[in-house]
């Protein structure tokens with residue numbers, strides 16, 4: 230793959246040139262009757278059953294293309310590291326998993342100048358941004374264990390009819406992850422091995438959290454409509470959905486590696502896949518002045534890695 234050319238240095242001439250190109254682009258866009266837009270079309274002209282039928286039919290090809298790409302780039306085999314496990318004993322995977330381009334070793338790559346790696350197209354593709362399972366389509370996609378457990382506990386279905394989650398289970402954090410509270414570390418794991426959901430949070434945390442914290446937690450567990458999971462025909466769930474909760478991705482205040490596309494970039498093709506980070510230790514990351522601090526409802530411990 231060719232690396233992109235260096236972007237010209239910022240200068241008056243450069244910025245005038247850029248402005249002229251934007252204007253020219255607008256003129257051309259207007260001539261062809263289309264203005265550039267940040268939005269996807271929202272007037273749906275296709276019947277929901279037809280959209281679902283079309284996307285279900287395309288799903289096997291979409292998933293094959295993506296899994297082929299993953300296998301081309303990465304060694305996804307299950308190789309647990311000896312003597313290293315997550316809190317509740319799920320093994321951690323070992324070894325370098327990015328595959329080398331044919332005919333070179335890591336040592337040879339390390340001895341090359343960047344220009345040589347570029348000119349001989351030897352940059353390992355596994356270090357390029359990881360695409361979403363269907364990048365042009367995007368949207369939230371959840372691992373199967375989360376889908377199953379949310380369905381069991383709340384009757385909400387996070388299955389998408391157009392694609393599946395892609396990362397093999399051995400590379401995911403253990404599920405459900407344990408919860409350690411910074412405010413009461415002596416309690417150890419307070420999850421009781423359960424996925425915290427709207428149907429069990431009160432039972433699990435009454436007497437441990439204060440009322441305000443319980444309310445904060447309730448909000449993190451409340452589903453809100455979003456693009457793939459809502460009640461309209463512009464959704465990717467078979468049945469109308471009440472939406473997605475913060476803790477559907479940040480499960481138990483940690484992560485299940487649910488993915489979507491970053492929200493702040495246009496056009497669509499430049500949006501990166503983002504995998505859910507843990508919220509453990511989040512209460513300790515704040516840079517604000519002490520007087521300006523938010524009261525966080527939920528502060529799982531920084532010590533809770535794995």
Ligand code: HEC
Pocket residue numbers: 369370449473474475476477478479487488489491503504505506507508511
């Ligand atoms: C679809 C999965 C998903 C859902 C639902 C979700 N998040 Fe996230 N969250 C992410 C991802 C992915 C990132 C990383 C964003 C990035 O890299 O730009 C993130 C980042 C964060 C961060 C920053 C973490 C850090 O260490 O910098 C916080 C805090 C957070 N989310 C809280 C929430 C809250 C509160 C909600 C509910 C209102 C929520 N998230 C819902 C996936 C999700």
